[in-house]
Amino acid sequence: MGASPQLEEAQCNQYFASKSFLYKTLPHKSGPKRNRMKTLPQIDGGGDTTPKPLFGTAPDQLKLLMQSLGQSAYRATQLKDALYRQRITSLDQITTFPQSLRESLLANGYTLGLPEIVQSAKSIDGTERYLMRMADGETVETVWMPNGDGGERGDGTEAADEERDEQSNEQSNEQSNELDAPAARPDLRNRGTLTAQGYRRATICISSQVGCAVNCQFCLTAKLGIRRNLTAGEIAGQVAAALNRNHVKIGLDRINLVFMGMGEPFLNYDAFMDAVRLLGLMGIPESRMTVSTSGIEPAIRRFALEPIRPKLALSLNASNDLVREQVMPITRKWNIQALLDALNTIPLGKREYVTFEYVLLGGINDQPQHAREVLALLKGYKAKVNLIVWNPGPGIPYTQPSPEDVERFHKSLIAGGIPTYIRRPRGRDIYAACGQLKRTVDAAPPTPLVEIAPAPAS
Numbered sequence: 164m165g166a167s168p169q170l171e172e173a174q175c176n177q178y179f180a181s182k183s184f185l186y187k188t189l190p191h192k193s194g195p196k197r198n199r200m201k202t203l204p205q206i207d208g209g210g211d212t213t214p215k216p217l218f219g220t221a222p223d224q225l226k227l228l229m230q231s232l233g234q235s236a237y238r239a240t241q242l243k244d245a246l247y248r249q250r251i252t253s254l255d256q257i258t259t260f261p262q263s264l265r266e267s268l269l270a271n272g273y274t275l276g277l278p279e280i281v282q283s284a285k286s287i288d289g290t291e292r293y294l295m296r297m298a299d300g301e302t303v304e305t306v307w308m309p310n311g312d313g314g315e316r317g318d319g320t321e322a323a324d325e326e327r328d329e330q331s332n333e334q335s336n337e338q339s340n341e342l343d344a345p346a347a348r349p350d351l352r353n354r355g356t357l358t359a360q361g362y363r364r365a366t367i368c369i370s371s372q373v374g375c376a377v378n379c380q381f382c383l384t385a386k387l388g389i390r391r392n393l394t395a396g397e398i399a400g401q402v403a404a405a406l407n408r409n410h411v412k413i414g415l416d417r418i419n420l421v422f423m424g425m426g427e428p429f430l431n432y433d434a435f436m437d438a439v440r441l442l443g444l445m446g447i448p449e450s451r452m453t454v455s456t457s458g459i460e461p462a463i464r465r466f467a468l469e470p471i472r473p474k475l476a477l478s479l480n481a482s483n484d485l486v487r488e489q490v491m492p493i494t495r496k497w498n499i500q501a502l503l504d505a506l507n508t509i510p511l512g513k514r515e516y517v518t519f520e521y522v523l524l525g526g527i528n529d530q531p532q533h534a535r536e537v538l539a540l541l542k543g544y545k546a547k548v549n550l551i552v553w554n555p556g557p558g559i560p561y562t563q564p565s566p567e568d569v570e571r572f573h574k575s576l577i578a579g580g581i582p583t584y585i586r587r588p589r590g591r592d593i594y595a596a597c598g599q600l601k602r603t604v605d606a607a608p609p610t611p612l613v614e615i616a617p618a619p620a621s
């Protein structure tokens with residue numbers, strides 16, 4: 164979409180209504196070529212010293228770069244490993260390269276180009292929110308959510324499934340070890356983010372755009388409007404920066420990714436899918452990724468054709484078009500039925516569901532008739548529902564639902580046969596929870612974020 168000025172609601176609606184919006188964001192040709200990384204930086208070994216980020220460059224482009232510098236093909240493999248496997252933090256760390264080659268890269272204007280964490284805030288629940296600065300000074304937010312404290316059980320996420328599986332394994336191990344001396348058993352009570360199997364788990368919530376044009380009425384990010392799309396390197400780079408900060412070893416530690424931060428990934432489709440492939444190079448398979456969309460119907464249909472793709476979540480948030488148009492004006496462009504029809508084109512794996520995210524807003528979409536309508540909508544779909552109790556934010560005109568309404572809604576969907584989970588809010592105290600991400604430097608009071616100490620282990 165390029166750099167657009169902040170869009171007020173009327174402009175935003177006009178934007179969605181325009182044909183150019185569709186063509187600008189969603190190339191409508193399909194076929195094998197669409198899976199090539201095409202939004203990545205182009206190589207240049209010809210003496211141009213304009214800063215050019217290496218992180219985000221596709222393997223075939225790295226090959227061309229090395230060729231242009233008179234190097235053998237294996238140097239491209241070494242560079243790819245250094246960027247994506249080792250996650251180097253400076254070009255000096257490419258120890259497989261001779262000094263002269265590193266200097267040649269620098270002389271030609273190549274930089275690493277990873278986003279820089281310029282601020283962080285830590286919640287009492289361990290969640291960390293990072294403000295990441297890109298090379299041009301634009302900033303986005305990324306959230307690191309360590310799992311393993313038991314809180315994610317039942318929240319309907321990948322981490323929740325693992326947590327449940329491990330809990331049942333641990334219980335059966337404990338039962339079979341009943342005669343062991345207590346000292347021989349692992350103490351699971353204070354394990355923090357370390358699992359009984361010895362690896363750490365975490366989920367990283369990634370942004371795909373600087374701001375967002377979709378204008379969901381319950382979301383703080385919407386207040387920013389859209390400034391620009393992120394590149395594939397900037398999207399995957401958030402993950403690299405968060406992994407480096409937390410000393411994560413892919414392969415030993417288990418990382419899940421959710422594209423649920425700032426922006427609508429399907430309005431930056433090519434860069435988003437290129438980032439998925441880069442993240443694969445970093446050792447994170449697409450099966451550990453979930454992308455959430457507000458409902459960009461043509462992009463859902465395109466996504467359905469991808470041979471390799473993350474899991475999909477649709478941000479439903481209403482039980483009928485009337486309510487959804489108020490809460491998510493984008494519904495005027497693609498209504499609920501159009502979205503459900505598009506979802507039907509996705510070939511689901513055996514254990515795969517389409518997740519429907521449903522933010523509960525007090526008195527707006529949380530009443531028994533809404534639950535009945537949701538059941539009617541999802542009848543026959545391989546669906547699961549994540550209920551999210553709305554996270555308050557300044558200037559957002561909604562109230563939280565009562566605990567009784569949440570419970571009743573939850574029970575109604577379960578009674579109707581839909582697997583339904585209440586998502587546990589993470590990092591609410593630091594504005595890192597769902598719908599709360601907002602560029603701190605632009606929009607929050609101009610005080611620096613405070614590092615909040617985690618609660619002492621009990």
Ligand code: SF4
Nearest residue numbers: 375377379382385426
């Ligand atoms: S909820 Fe997502 S799609 Fe909607 S305005 Fe916020 S960031 Fe954009």
